[in-house]
Amino acid sequence: MADQRELVILSLYPRDMNIYGDRGNLLALTRRARAHGFEPRVVDLNIGDTLPEHVDIVIGGGGQDSGQIRVAADLAGRAAEFQALAEGGTPMLVICGLYQLFGHRFVTTSGSTLQGIGVLDVETRGGDERMIGNVVVDSRDFGEIIGYENHSGYTVLGSGSEPLGTVLQGAGNNPDDGSGGARSGNVLGSYLHGSLLPKNPAISDFLIATAAQRRYDAFEPRAGVDQTAERARAAAKRRPR
Template identity: 55%
Template sequence: MSEEIVIAHLYPREMSIYGDLGNVIALRKRLEWRGYDVVVRPVEVGEPVDLAEADIVFGGGGQDSGQLVIGADLLARGESLRALAASGTPMLVICGTYQLFGHGFTTIGGSELPGISVIGARTVGSTVRMIGNVVVESPFGRLVGFENHSGQTTLDPGQEPLGTVTKGHGNTSTGHAEGARTMNVIGTYLHGPILPKNPHLTDHLILTALNRRFGVTELAPLEDAVEHRAADVAALRPQ
């Protein structure tokens, strides 16, 4: 029997726009190509799921309406998710889920959605739409993606961003920070989806999970020429 990795996919019904499901597919395939079995466990509102079994946690983007649907359920799972984060579990949360992994989100209509405070950040809705191709320089190397959000996310003092924007907007319409990193949790506004075009980031999440679960310290290399070409093309597109 092959060794097994469990991916917890938070709220795929409500929080999976702009191709974010492709991130789960990328994680699954790059694990399977290396001989691992993968279980993707959807976490939907009101459904009992033991998050402690998760090796990787993923949450995608969604509309404000989707955040309203999942908000109370996410808060109820907040203690479990904070414990997973503190234990070093790798997580990738995008756009709407990224906002709710912070301290909270105030919608443009004035609704207050409290977050679970895994990430030191707070988001406020605005009339400015930040949309277009994004290039970010990060500790993982260059990251390319696509943003489409009106939330302005301010990081707490001392909260590390994911990286620095060289094309596009990122967390706010006026700054240069994109996303956030805390422990092994990564928050970002990059859709695209982000992982297929950035296999080095995918492999970082995978290696972190495999190291925690099985003590793996090195990944078998994969042929990533197509992925790198896609990233190069995306990076050259107009914003």
């Protein structure tokens, strides 16, 4: 039955955190889930909304500073809920602004501090240099991750998170240490927009497979190689920053 193959995807703050093409991640994820034989049900969580009783996958993007300030206040009241989801193994992908807020704190260029919820062991400080352009990250788990960055956040990882990979092209978390993104358990964070998932179906497959194994105790892949994604990856790698 279709309801036995449902996957609930929680889309975080789409009204405020949905720039640089981040909605494309949601579209790519739902399309890939259907190709694997699941029926995705998307639930939007905006400021003041109630968290649904069941969540299989969490996904969220970036936003302007004004939106990030509003979201930080709302997210702080949900810290225990998201920490519990993460500790229970729920797969999550958070990009840019929500990547920062899923860490411990984000200190803006003006010196204000936005407290994060500590799901990822990262801290971010706003910098004067804006890092823009195509990025290639060599990842042990996902091969080459290809995306587009546009941020001035300088993010450093603590011992509780590991990098998603090593930056081959671009800046990644910061211009200094060569790390790209962060992972803690099944929670992934990254600065890569572009959107990320249309060009990186391996990450979509990780989110879907992890969710299916948790909910249905099994995952049998059905979706094949996405040739459109392969062409997009090749084109992005050829473009200069």
